Amino acid sequence: MTQAIKLDLTKFYKPEYSAPKKPTLLHIGWGEYLQIAGKGAPGSESYIEKIGALYAAAYTMKFASKEAGKDFVVCKLECLSWGPGGDASDLAECPMEDWSWELMIRMPDFISSRDLSSATKKIQGKGDTPGIEALRVVGREQDDCIQMLHVGPYDQEGSTLESMRDFASREGLSPHGPHHEIYLSDPRRVEAARLKTILRMYVTGASSP
């Protein structure tokens, strides 16, 4: 019997998911995501609830897809966030309650809204699952960004962002758009000082290769 190949998008798009500890410029291509939007402080009850819904649907779809002969690795959680101004520039100044965010997990492009609705129906059928009806499968083109690995607590991202901003001005790039984080570690299990997070800062002004 031949072993079915398990698709691991983080290996397939390696440069996008392995950031070094110094700023690098790269282009993030089109990708499909399981996504849920919300507002309020990250870590709030509704935020945690939505993460639960996201993983429940992601794994339900993974195993349904595996049954159908197309296995894939469930990627790490990502979060886009922005302030009332619509981008990352005012995140540091405004209260966290005013933050908007989208939580997402990258999906293979063979996963569709139909897979999602069949998964959510199954989960809802077993009992109320807050947030699950707000999940979407969306495609997004993400553009040029500066990417860098941050090691440590989330509230100490400042110095990492500082090096990213310095890099941007040296290269003549202008930051725009939301703040993007990819969580390589689980904050509930890993001590804050060891948390690994990929940070992305979207920029304009990069010359096309």
Next chain:
Amino acid sequence: MSREGTIEDYRSRLLRVLEYIQDHLDQPLTPGELAEVAHFSPFHFQRIFRGMVHESVMGHIRRLRLERAAIHLKSEGESVTDIAFGAGFEVLETFSRAFRAHFACSPSEFRKRHRPIRFPEAQSSIHFGEPDALQDLWTEGGDMETLDVEIRKIPAKRVAYVRHVGPYQECGKAWETLCSWMGSQGLMRPGMEMMGLSYDDPDITDPERLRYDACASVDVDFEPEGSVGKKTVRGGDHAIYRHRGPYEKLSESYRRLYGEWLPQSGREAADAPCVEVYYNDPDSTPPDELETDILLPLQ
């Protein structure tokens, strides 16, 4: 009971087992019988022994039988075959091979040598017929680096599970069966916990016979189906130790939990298997970053 009290208590119970073993080497000894001698739960006895004596209980018995055979070889009269049989070997060749592996010469060469008997070193430093060494067991206990263990009351949990029998490295199949079924039933719900129950000690049990249950907590009622069963994982006080790193190194953490922590804890293990709680998806987490809690049930 005070902490010093339990160290003394665990030590004296193990000494009772060690003496019992030395006195009954010509009888078939089983781990169950020895657990009873020391009043340890059969679920945990072999791991406690391994942790404190630094040798598996069956390995210890086998080595002592070889040492005793060596002494018998030096005294005239008994045939090598009789000695082999007395050491629990039914076939002379198997005895000769085991003897050679341990003493680096054949039983007959050993008999002819004009040298005082010297036993090869053993990790436990306990040898046949040396009661003094027995008394030294675990006197260094107080100097050990303390393990970061937390005692917490855990609620009982309803789980769906799939039983795996075989090497632990191959338990992936049970997980796949369980997860595919959970997904198809809509039971992969927020807050689901993935747990493993291991009933045997891989240091002792033949890999083909290791029993392991892949379990996932389920917060609603469900009907078991096919190889997927339903049961409740016991609640109550547990000693919890966080293992960081590859699953292959879990047995190292078990040894420390049973050998270093339990004897000085002031507590007694309950009659139930240990529970492992997995916090990462091994598909997307590097082995060095895997986090696993080992839950040792306490009385």
